[in-house]
Amino acid sequence: MFRRLDPPPETGNETGTVFWKGAPLEVMLGQSVAAALLEHGISTVRESAKSGAPRGPYCLMGACFECLVEIDGMPGRQACMVTVRAGMRLAPQRGAVALDTLGE
Amino acid sequence: MTEIAVIGGGLLGSAIGYGLARAGCQVTVLDEGDSAFRAARGNFGLVWVQGKGASSPPYAAWTRRSAALWPDFASELAERTRIDLQLAQPGGIEICLSEAEFEERRAKMEALAAQSTGFVFEMLGRNALAREMPGIGPDVVGGSWSPHDGHCDPLRLLRALQAGLRAHGGALCTEAGVSAIRREGAGYRLQGPDLHAERVVLAAGLGNAALAPQIGLAQTVRPVKGQILVTERLAPVLDRPTTHIRQTGDGTVMLGDSKEEVGFDVSSTAPVLAQIADRARRTFPALAQARIVRSWGALRVMTPDGLPIYDASASHPGCYAVACHSGVTLAAAHALDFAKAVAAGALPRELAPLSGERFDVQAA
Numbered sequence: 318m319f320r321r322l323d324p325p326p327e328t329g330n331e332t333g334t335v336f337w338k339g340a341p342l343e344v345m346l347g348q349s350v351a352a353a354l355l356e357h358g359i360s361t362v363r364e365s366a367k368s369g370a371p372r373g374p375y376c377l378m379g380a381c382f383e384c385l386v387e388i389d390g391m392p393g394r395q396a397c398m399v400t401v402r403a404g405m406r407l408a409p410q411r412g413a414v415a416l417d418t419l420g421e
Numbered sequence: 422m423t424e425i426a427v428i429g430g431g432l433l434g435s436a437i438g439y440g441l442a443r444a445g446c447q448v449t450v451l452d453e454g455d456s457a458f459r460a461a462r463g464n465f466g467l468v469w470v471q472g473k474g475a476s477s478p479p480y481a482a483w484t485r486r487s488a489a490l491w492p493d494f495a496s497e498l499a500e501r502t503r504i505d506l507q508l509a510q511p512g513g514i515e516i517c518l519s520e521a522e523f524e525e526r527r528a529k530m531e532a533l534a535a536q537s538t539g540f541v542f543e544m545l546g547r548n549a550l551a552r553e554m555p556g557i558g559p560d561v562v563g564g565s566w567s568p569h570d571g572h573c574d575p576l577r578l579l580r581a582l583q584a585g586l587r588a589h590g591g592a593l594c595t596e597a598g599v600s601a602i603r604r605e606g607a608g609y610r611l612q613g614p615d616l617h618a619e620r621v622v623l624a625a626g627l628g629n630a631a632l633a634p635q636i637g638l639a640q641t642v643r644p645v646k647g648q649i650l651v652t653e654r655l656a657p658v659l660d661r662p663t664t665h666i667r668q669t670g671d672g673t674v675m676l677g678d679s680k681e682e683v684g685f686d687v688s689s690t691a692p693v694l695a696q697i698a699d700r701a702r703r704t705f706p707a708l709a710q711a712r713i714v715r716s717w718g719a720l721r722v723m724t725p726d727g728l729p730i731y732d733a734s735a736s737h738p739g740c741y742a743v744a745c746h747s748g749v750t751l752a753a754a755h756a757l758d759f760a761k762a763v764a765a766g767a768l769p770r771e772l773a774p775l776s777g778e779r780f781d782v783q784a785a
Contacts, residue, residue: 366654366672382653382714393653393712413672415656416707 333403426618431461432748440760442591463719471567487754507670513570620739637736
């Protein structure tokens with residue numbers, strides 16, 4: 318659905334491997350997690366905590382909280398606000414964040 | 422031409438308008454529009470009894486009455502409008518973070534219980550409180566518990582009242598700010614929306630200060646800012662509301678209860694938000710890990726003594742003015758008891774002590 322336009326000048330062409338639900342994805346580093354997932358056609362990244370309906374990145378600027386994912390075991394992260402790094406383990410956010418699963 | 426015009430489309434005006442329409446009146450509610458300081462769009466959502474009216478038995482009784490009416494009020498409204506108000510009245514707690522706060526709270530609750538028959542409360546020390554509210558932090562000294570307290574979703578309440586108004590044949594006009602009220606025949610002409618009404622209920626929040634003198638009443642109201650933080654949706658973590666922290670039916674946790682006298686300013690400010698977050702973190706340490714998704718400021722409608730004002734005009738027959746900052750808690754009493762009495766042509770008798778005449782200085 319989404320196709321990359323010319324990479325912005327400050328973004329290099331360095332790539333790395335992240336894991337989405339355990340499966341490796343080759344992504345361009347330096348962009349947001351949301352953009353990296355969208356580039357791979359992954360537009361559903363979570364289920365609504367309220368209704369269970371599928372949701373995906375929408376505003377891409379930190380306002381709508383639609384793109385929540387689990388990053389390296391930390392739930393409820395905004396995929397559009399986190400820069401993708403090689404080796405990240407990414408998973409869909411399912412249901413509401415439980416406070417006792419949070420923490421270092 | 423309308424039988425009764427309600428000036429103000431917030432929680433107060435919408436509850437009264439809904440109640441009047443429900444009582445068979447032909448009602449038009451006039452809402453100023455998005456330029457208004459909408460307390461109804463910014464409040465915390467407590468249906469709260471404990472601590473209210475320690476200095477005023479009539480206000481304590483009116484608050485208790487409304488909390489008792491709330492379950493039937495909410496279920497009738499939900500049936501009419503299909504809007505679930507997320508009402509829960511499991512009892513509530515005010516958390517105390519120091520011995521001084523705890524003793525001050527005890528004195529206030531004892532004073533309230535002394536003059537409010539049937540008011541139930543208990544001061545819970547740290548251990549007893551931890552059984553009621555697991556997860557309290559080491560700074561928590563204790564709290565006051567009362568079974569009368571609860572909470573609801575205030576935005577759904579506003580929407581349901583306005584839908585209920587329409588369902589009973591009433592009208593809601595938006596962008597209909599009233600600039601002046603003039604006598605016209607046996608009724609009144611409302612400038613702005615240019616509407617003729619036989620009777621008028623003024624419920625314009627902070628707008629009452631300018632409009633009340635035009636119907637022969639003085640309503641001194643001032644803005645008191647409150648700021649609120651809201652977390653992401655969380656799995657159920659708080660079973661009951663506290664005065665500063667509550668988990669909504671949708672899972673978000675609201676943090677609030679700042680009070681600032683800064684005029685007509687609704688900005689949210691980092692120092693106050695930080696204080697609110699810090700108190701929340703000391704109360705329930707796990708909340709430190711929740712993400713904040715929104716914050717806002719809104720203006721309470723505050724009277725000189727903090728109690729509501731209910732006035733019927735002596736000089737302008739059929740005109741009433743109401744001001745209060747308990748639009749959620751008192752919604753049931755406003756929609757039922759208050760509206761029924763006004764539909765019949767008078768204020769409820771038990772509200773006579775809450776007339777604005779209490780502020781009049783007597784001539785020597």
